Amino acid sequence: MSDLETYRQKAAAWLESVAPRYNAKVRYGLSETENLALGRAYLKERFDAGFAGINWPVEFGGQGLGHLEKVAFEAEELKHGMPTVFFGISLGMPVPVLMKFCQDHAFVRERVLKALKGEEIWCQLFSEPAAGSDLAGLRLRAEQDGNGWKLNGQKLWTSWAHYADYGVIVARTDPTVQKHKGLTYFWVNMKAPGVTVRPVRLAAGDSHVNEVFFDDVRVEDTQRMSPVGGGFGVAMATLMIERYVATDSGGFGPKLDHFVEVARKAVINGKPAIEDGRIRQQLARNYAMRSGLESITARAMLMMQAGMEPGPEGSLNKLVSVRSRQKLSELAIDLMGTAGLTFDEHASHSDDWAMSWISAPTGRIAGGADEMLLNTIAEKILGLPQDYRPDKGVAFNQIPA
Amino acid sequence: MSLLYDEGQQAIATESRRIAEARSKPEALLALLETQGEYDAGFWTMATEQGWTALAIPEEHGGLGLSLIELGLVAFQAGRTLSGAPFLTSGYGAARALLESGNADLQGQWLPGLASGEVIGTVAFGEASSPLPETPSVSFAGGKLNGSKPGVLGGVHAGLAIVLASDGGTPVLVAAALDGVARTTQATFDNTRCLAELHFADTPASELARGQAALDIALTVLAAQAVVTAHEQTGGSEALMERARDYANTRRAFGQPIGGFQSVKHRIAELYTLVELSRANGIHAASRDGEADFVKAAAAARLSACEAYDTSSRDCVQVHGGIGATWEAGIHLHMRRARSLAVEQGNSFYWEDILVNRILGDVA
Structure with a gap:
């Protein structure tokens, strides 16, 4: 047995041992506050068991292992639906970026430990009302204020900002240069005076994203994590860290077995749905799509194990899987008839078709809209031209409105 | 077997690509479209010389003892350059049927020729739109085949066919030498596939398997x-x-x-x-x-x-x-x-x- 497989089994055994206290089933129906409390307790246990910060440096409190061990653990953890959602962004991007770009190592170490134990949460303040896909078009200003900075403006779609202790933020420090050259990257204290967090309710009824207002928020120059004007590069590096995460060929919707269950129970014009060619075709096509994505992932893991750089095809998982989940969820609801219209606000998108369906649009937009992912494939992988960009080479404050 | 190509497999990919691209002539392929029963003979000769027909056949039968992975790599290149004479796939299919059946005599008789490319092999399972009929109309009795198989890939040129037939309602898989078997070339929109209808008339054949096993x-x-x-x-x-x-x-x-x-x-x-x-x-x-x-x-x-x-x-x-x-x-x-x-x-x-x-x- 390979070392990785041994590690996976060790992880699986530990997860199995704590699952009865934390998994999706036992938490069913709990409030968000109760879930968050359990989430913090789970992270503390995970830290004590040595499964936190798996691929992070030991000097910062990590385990010093590889991406493979991290992904193996995550894949096992995903099976249980542990209460990790509040910490996904925090540990996924801002904290790793802090380790990489913040010079104050004592401060970083303290933050990393608290984040790993679930005691503190970090958010990522990138998108704005007028800057989503076009991140470099952001407007929130950072102006010099004595030996520090003053932030004014608004962020939007900030996940878990309402629970966050800290955040990383990209701000415009110079509007007179090209848009991506006038940005600077900071960390901010979310409890600082002038920070206002207002949850935004999404179509599914939940409010995990927020709008965050900054009114004369003071930031020290020691909180700057990029050169002045070099923030876009650090922002891109933040998004690149996401490469090594467990993927799901079902787009984080219900498993295909779940669809089979629905189809086995359903009847179409007096005949079993599972014998209906329309249903069988969708089942077959979705299976083929998922097995292709899983093979891509398995190959990438083997390449990493062999010390090679995985191919760019790993980037199509989200594009392909989430939009398929959206359509399959529609089909499952159809199959269930009016019973499919039942809505349970406590249900999870990973095992309930209605919740999967109504929350799917978020998946197709957050972390790169389908159209941006297609642009990335076309431009970065295939070498096709960039779109026509009237803002190119133009100072930010001269871009036609 | 691994999802990750090893060095030998990567070498097959590189080399087959180089060879396939060097002799790729789209004009010649266009001309072939307007013929019937002809194929890219140059490609086929090259494929046999390169040992592509031998790739997935065991060494004891004159093959190279490799697997579907290597054969797939070569087929991938043939697909890129459209150079597939159809027999690369159908010849392997015939060999595979002989291997699966475990009939040592027939393996000894046919596999070396299939590996070297001297024998063009094919499979004749399908009838009408069914690729694998459970009760085929082609009959097998007393060691003889009777009836017709339409749309046989490479059937115009094949010297050996593995045929799915019926023996009084029981499916049987048989191997038949095609010398002297009448065939009708089928004009298709991709003529180099050399599809033919094979007409069996008391054609001698050897049984490979019967019933569910077939x-x-x-x-x-x-x-x-x-x-x-x-x-x-x-x-x-x-x-x-x-x-x-x-x-x-x-x-x-x-x-x-x-x-x-x-x-x-x-x-x-x-x-x-x-x-x-x-x-x-x-x-x-x-x-x-x-x-x-x-x-x-x-x-x-x-x-x-x-x-x-x-x-x-x-x-x-x-x-x-x-x-x-x-x-x-x-x-x-x-x-x-x-x-x-x-x-x-x-x-x-x-x-x-x-x-x-x-x-x-x-x-x-």
Whole structure:
């Protein structure tokens, strides 16, 4: 047995041992506050068991292992639906970026430990009302204020900002240069005076994203994590860290077995749905799509194990899987008839078709809209031209409105 | 077997690509379309000289003792350059049937010739639109075959056919030498596939398997051919995606390369997703040969490969505009090949059912 497989089994055994206290089933129906409390307790246990910060440096409190061990653990953890959602962004991007770009190592170490134990949460303040896909078009200003900075403006779609202790933020420090050259990257204290967090309710009824207002928020120059004007590069590096995460060929919707269950129970014009060619075709096509994505992932893991750089095809998982989940969820609801219209606000998108369906649009937009992912494939992988960009080479404050 | 190509396999990929590209002549392929029963003989000679016909046949029978993975790599290149004489797949299918049946005499008789390419092999399972009929109309009795098999791949030239027949209602799998067997060349839109209807009239044949065993072997052979074909289809899809990309990068309209328009670039990016899913499923299926889930993996590979090749044919023409629809541009060679390959190894309805039955656990 390979070392990785041994590690996976060790992880699986530990997860199995704590699952009865934390998994999706036992938490069913709990409030968000109760879930968050359990989430913090789970992270503390995970830290004590040595499964936190798996691929992070030991000097910062990590385990010093590889991406493979991290992904193996995550894949096992995903099976249980542990209460990790509040910490996904925090540990996924801002904290790793802090380790990489913040010079104050004592401060970083303290933050990393608290984040790993679930005691503190970090958010990522990138998108704005007028800057989503076009991140470099952001407007929130950072102006010099004595030996520090003053932030004014608004962020939007900030996940878990309402629970966050800290955040990383990209701000415009110079509007007179090209848009991506006038940005600077900071960390901010979310409890600082002038920070206002207002949850935004999404179509599914939940409010995990927020709008965050900054009114004369003071930031020290020691909180700057990029050169002045070099923030876009650090922002891109933040998004690149996401490469090594467990993927799901079902787009984080219900498993295909779940669809089979629905189809086995359903009847179409007096005949079993599972014998209906329309249903069988969708089942077959979705299976083929998922097995292709899983093979891509398995190959990438083997390449990493062999010390090679995985191919760019790993980037199509989200594009392909989430939009398929959206359509399959529609089909499952159809199959269930009016019973499919039942809505349970406590249900999870990973095992309930209605919740999967109504929350799917978020998946197709957050972390790169389908159209941006297609642009990335076309431009970065295939070498096709960039779109026509009237803002190119133009100072930010001269871009036609 | 691994999803990751080892050094030897990578060398086969590189070398077969170099050779296939060096002798690729689209004009010659266009001319062949207007003939009947002819194929790219130069390619076939080269394939036999390179040992491609021997790749997946065991060493004790004159083969190289490699696997579906290596054969798939070669088929991929043949697909890229459209150079497939059909016998690479059908010859392997015939060899595989002999290997699965475990009949040592017949293996000794036929496998060395199939490995060297001296014998052109094929399989004749399907009738009408059914790729694997449980009670075929072709009969086998007293060691003799009678009846007709339509649409036999490479049937114009094959010297050996593995035939699915019926012995008083029981399915039997038999091997028949085709010397003296009458055949009708079938004019198709992809003539180099050399499809023929074989007319058996008291044709001597040797039994390989009977009953459920015959059907099981036939399905395994069909699945193996489908996996080889999936690699060929992925190769064709990739070539079309690249051709569309290259054209979109150079052809200018409205003051810029047309690839700068999202309607065009996204179409090509979508092809990339189909090509990669097809490739991944093909590699996975080849690596599962001999395992319990092989047929299931082959079915998934078949579905994604057919979708990728048909879609990239359609879209590559569309990106080219009018020029793409001309005879001379030759993209229709891929259109024709895509449709032929999508039907030759069993249509999508057949494979969807094969896959769904296995997902449902109705079949192990």
